[in-house]
Amino acid sequence: MRKKSSAWQRQHAYGRQLSLNLLPGTSARQPGTKRRRALKLIVEESLARVRPFLPPRSRNFVEAILIESPTEIFPVEARDTKHGDFMREPGMPYGCITLNACGNPYQFLLTLLHELAHARVAMRYRRHVKPHGDQWKAEFSNLLFRCTDFGFLPHDLQRAFRKHADAPKSTADYDTELQLALRAYDTLDERMLVIDLPDGEYFSLDGRTILRKGKLARRRIHCTSTDGHTYSVLPAARVKEVYPLRRGSSGARSTGRYR
Numbered sequence: 001m002r003k004k005s006s007a008w009q010r011q012h013a014y015g016r017q018l019s020l021n022l023l024p025g026t027s028a029r030q031p032g033t034k035r036r037r038a039l040k041l042i043v044e045e046s047l048a049r050v051r052p053f054l055p056p057r058s059r060n061f062v063e064a065i066l067i068e069s070p071t072e073i074f075p076v077e078a079r080d081t082k083h084g085d086f087m088r089e090p091g092m093p094y095g096c097i098t099l100n101a102c103g104n105p106y107q108f109l110l111t112l113l114h115e116l117a118h119a120r121v122a123m124r125y126r127r128h129v130k131p132h133g134d135q136w137k138a139e140f141s142n143l144l145f146r147c148t149d150f151g152f153l154p155h156d157l158q159r160a161f162r163k164h165a166d167a168p169k170s171t172a173d174y175d176t177e178l179q180l181a182l183r184a185y186d187t188l189d190e191r192m193l194v195i196d197l198p199d200g201e202y203f204s205l206d207g208r209t210i211l212r213k214g215k216l217a218r219r220r221i222h223c224t225s226t227d228g229h230t231y232s233v234l235p236a237a238r239v240k241e242v243y244p245l246r247r248g249s250s251g252a253r254s255t256g257r258y259r
Contacts, residue, residue, distance in 0.1 A: 039070040042094055046073040050112065055105040057152035062112070065143065070094045071119045073112070075101040080206075083111040083171075086118035095119045103188025106157055110172055110182070113143045132170040141165045156181050174219060179236030192242070194221055195235035202226075202243040205233070210243060 043066045047059070050073050054062060066073075071086075071094055078100040088095035097115040102108055117140035121129060129135045144165035148158045160181040164172065172178055176195065183193065194213065197203055201213050211223040211231060220232040 039094065042070045042072055043067055046071060049073055049075055050099070050108075053099075053101055053105060053108045055109055055152060058105075058109060058147075058150070061147060061150045061152070062109075065113075065116055065146075069116060069120045069123055071116060072096045074098050075108075078102060083107070084115045086115045086122070088119075088122050095122055104182060104186045106153070106185050107182050109147070110161075110178075113147060114140060114172070117143055137168045140168045144168070154185075156184070173234050173236055176219075176235045189238065191238040191240065193235065194223075194233050194237045194239055197239065197242065203239045204241045204243070205237055205239065207240050 043063070046066060047063055050062065051059060053075055074096070076098045082100075084097060084099040086095055086097050095118075097112070097119065099108060099111050099115065117136055118131070120139045121135050125135055144161050147153065148161050148165075153161060160175075160178045164175050164178050169175055179193070180195075194203070194205075195216075197213050199213055199215065202210055203213065204210050210226045211233065212226075214222040214224060216222075216235065217232075219235075221235055223231045223233050225231065
């Protein structure tokens with residue numbers, strides 16, 4: 001998701017991160033040699049920041065993509081509202097990506113490719129196209145197919161990445177099959193998915209609103225809150241808490257809870 005550029009947003013919206021002003025004064029009007037050196041430095045420093053979060057043997061692939069489209073990349077503390085975002089500074093020859101640091105290297109890589117597709121579209125079309133329009137879908141699909149050709153993905157993820165590349169979505173959270181495949185490689189987030197819960201179970205995604213799981217309708221699960229409101233929930237949404245009911249109780253009071 002793209003956001004307007006401002007110092008306030010960089011300070012408050014991205015969590016902890018390094019300064020974005022690594023190369024003050026760098027612009028597309030610089031002499032060719034100086035500009036190439038600046039972009040090379042961006043690639044080297046971005047690669048160094050993301051390397052600890054990448055899957056094994058994926059470094060060469062990520063480096064090749066960054067050389068084609070130099071972009072500043074900053075892993076940040078996990079945010080509940082998004083996995084990552086891309087922003088381009090006016091007049092600068094490169095953009096900036098922030099990515100949630102997580103314990104799943106393949107989820108991190110997928111988000112990186114999603115945002116790099118935005119960076120590549122911005123380099124080519126500026127702001128004259130839709131954020132997740134045909135141009136972005138073509139770039140993202142191309143990056144996913146190239147990723148699977150490098151041979152470092154496990155077989156199940158290679159199949160899921162290729163299937164997602166056939167019809168990229170604005171967020172991979174909409175692809176339940178892909179999310180189920182990615183979950184097997186989580187090392188930190190052990191939360192259940194909504195699709196794992198039995199029908200009728202009470203749960204919460206945020207620790208406040210209590211929902212009762214209903215039936216799957218197309219791509220979403222229809223759930224009802226304890227105050228009677230209806231919500232459409234993604235099957236791969238992470239459950240924060242589950243509320244087991246007292247035997248014979250029809251309300252949402254819990255005798256205990258687990259994460």
